[in-house]
Amino acid sequence: MTARHRYIGGASTILAMSVLGLIAWDAYSTTGAVERGVEFAASSHATNRLQGAVSPGTVALHPVARPDRRRRIRGTVVDTRGAPLAGVHVSAMSRADESLAELPCPDWAPGAWEALLEEKPRRLLQDCQWAGRDALTEWLSSRRGEAIPQAETVTDGDGAYLLDGLDDGALSIWALNEEGAAAQQDILGIHDDLRLVLTPGLRVEGIVSGGGAPLPGTHLTLVSVTTGRYFDGIAGPDGRFRMGPLPLGRYVLLAEQGGWRPALLHLDEATSLPEDGVRLTRPLNHAGRVLSRGNPISGARVELFVDFSSEEGSLQVATSDAKGQFHFSGLREGHRVTLSAFHEGMIASAQVTLDERDGAETELELRPAPFLEGVVRDEARQSISGANISWVPQRLGGIYPATTTTLDGRFRLGPLGPDKNQITVSAPGYLDAHFYLDSLELQSPFDITLFRAELITGVAVDEHGAPAPNVTLKLNRACKHPASFGERPQTTTDTAGRFELKACSPGPWEMEAVDERFLPDAIPVHAPSGGLRIALKQGPTVTGILLDEHGVPVVGADVFLAKREERGSPSRYISSDAQGHFRLGAVPPGHYIVWAQKHVQGVTRLTAAQDLELRDGMATQVELRFPVGLTVSGIVVTASGTPLEGVAIQTSRFPQADSTEPPHIGFGCGGPPIGVRTDASGRFVLRGLSSAPHAVWATKDGHAFKPARSMGGTHHDNDWIFMKPGASENDLRLVLQRISFVRGRLLGPDGRPFPDYVINREIGVFSLEGTFLFPTTNHGQMALIFDAPGVASRTVTVDVPLEEDVDLGDIHMPTVLHP
Structure with missing residues (x-):
């Protein structure tokens, strides 16, 4: 096999492929590339380099000889029918030392404290996607954890390939061409017949926009989560881009454009781009000053924390300068943030909703930070020395104070921050006490009472007698003790399997392991007791x-x-x-x-x-x-027959074909993932369908699905159509009608707007300007009945064209009703 050049794109698409970290683009400016519509390219290790004057889409393959390495992988690339494919680019990639999949959550992310208690690492992509947004953006932008290219080649006429001179260790093997993609992960050792089956794969296409307009030239980075392979592209002159085909799997998409906040999207084979594509927003800046008695404070630590209700939680840190000034950038309008300042035992805090006001600043006036002071006693009012008191704020990050009580049971804990704080008090032989305090409302001293615990101690082992570490053990019923009412006592075994459970009352209890390695059998125990040896069953x-x-x-x-x-x-x-x-x-x-x-x-x-x-x-x-599936294609059009782009198509096996078919486990309250959208011509393809009957439906903002007007199946109510893959009506034609809007303004006899009224006896309108926007899928003549307080009703007849809006202007209500 020999390396060869191949033109694989048009003016609009470049096939995603890796060439040992070197992509040869034409040596023109980025602007020129955008004007020609170059939308996609790929990189495997280094950033793309512009080399020489070559045609758009031409890829130069540069094999690297590694005579000292002998590992090889040989195989064939075939299509879904098993036919060999020539000219497919095959590459071997190894993981970098850093792994995107292992990227940890920030310390301050919600739930981090619970993870510390469970000794369970929290991964950003699994546990805190929004909280770790800034960290992930920085990671991708700096190309950390990028997969390392090992070799690349092109299949010959028999679909055969050879990747030689490979490093030891796990590799991912990729096959890409303009029609499909394949990848196999964690390949070890030497292979002489590794078969790669090219499937249509995943295509990521859409438009990048900002401020209501396309953003040409936006740089796009698409990263495979499991392998760390990076793909790069540039949005075309209309803001459009197309990536793929790529193997099915999990990806993260980063869109960057100068002067705009980066956009970060999580995609996979079940979740497509949002209907409106990739939207960038202008970054906002926020500044302020840190003061003490009106004087500027230099060197204060200032934290800006985005409220998680905005679903984009993040934390930024700055230091005040000699004038007490601080500055944050890259923020988003509408976010509610908390600003906190810390300096030499002083704190300040303020909440701000970000907007575009010029010159808006926040002044943070420092005051002494609160301390929690008090005494810890037992139920006999005797002081407890050596009790541990710890503080964890609602937002984590940094080092938090902890202390122990003195001989007379007294303690002083702090300084505390401006958050709501979780206080934990524990002592050997006593039930733990947990409570929450707002540091702004602290009133010391506190008198804390701990109650005696009935201890159950021992060691947990598996069926072979080996220690069972990191197993959560729980008692089977909740405590009715006032110190821990409603809690089920629990603990986690240490590395030697040892445990100590604090029961809130003496007598018989049942213990169970909450761990996927062991059966949740009820194990009878007695409180208090010690030296137990608990054998945990693993089962089949x-x-x-x-x-x-x-x-x-x-x-x-x-x-x-x-x-x-x-x-x-x-x-x-x-x-x-x-x-x-x-x-x-x-x-x-x-x-x-x-x-x-x-x-x-x-x-x-x-x-x-x-x-x-x-x-x-x-x-x-x-x-x-998975069985061989059936394919159904179709088109989505408006009621007037115009193809619709960006429509989400969903299916559901309904009902089960027979009693032997496994159940379909539902999606919970979030609904099914939106996995396929129509292209620019309104077309879509559904692959891998079983022969069982399926419900099919389509959704798009501002439109209503019309099953009765759709073809390719039988309609059911107004929600979906019913089709059987493999039947004669395999080509679907789904109709979505654009919702028409009737707008206007309701005024009283005196010409003043009504702020509160009802349309058609059921739709309430609340608007200080009196304006209304009435949605309807009906067309032709329709009546709108307006009811407002103190005046007679008025009926307005309006002629609504199909899929068009109507502006009624000002509607004046009749004279005031008399009792």
């Missing part, structure tokens, strides 16, 4: 691999294990790993079913359910496979 286990219809491992699918008679309530579930493997356990012996489910571009794919009989001490291995 199920291990296996999940494959797609081509025999390729499936990453990130949900695998469920449920009792046969409780199919809709899984006992355990887990996600398949990078190689499609899964392990389910800690269930009692019995009859079960196991199956997998994955949401892929608007379709919920299900494997067949396998019946299992699980017995103690038995490990069961299974192979789950």
